[in-house]
Amino acid sequence: MAKKAxxxxxxxxxxxxxxxxxxxxxxxDEEEEGFVEFRDQASGGFHxxxxxGEMDCDFIKRGDEPAADWTWEVNDESETVFGRGWAVIVEGELHGMVFFHEGERSGFTAKRKDVSKGKRK
Structure with a gap:
């Protein structure tokens, strides 16, 4: 069993x-820049x-490495769609998979968004 981070x-x-x-x-990037966002210790979203999708997150350790697991749901064309996902950080990049329940799945790579851009000094 995985341990909590x-x-x-x-x-x-x-x-x-x-x-x-x-x-x-x-x-x-069809509607906006694609992203995965972890907001706090239990929630997040992706686009x-x-x-x-709105995510219900669990941050764990696999061995000695931090990992994120989540379930998600979205209303898509008046139909509720569910799925799950996971991610790990490798050399500063987020690597993971997103799964649609009984449907498609895809690996992804993401880079931390520079939050300093657009901030006023």
């Missing part, structure tokens, strides 16, 4: 999706293409 959470913040196995960059 007890140190500061390296996942918190917005991550820019830079690639996905199943969809190209044009689709990823790519025409899909925006």
């Amino acid at each position: 007890t140190t500061s959470n390296p996942f918190i913040g917005r991550w820019r999706i830079v690639s996905m196995d199943q969809w190209d960059r044009e689709y990823i 790519f293409g025409y899909v925006y």
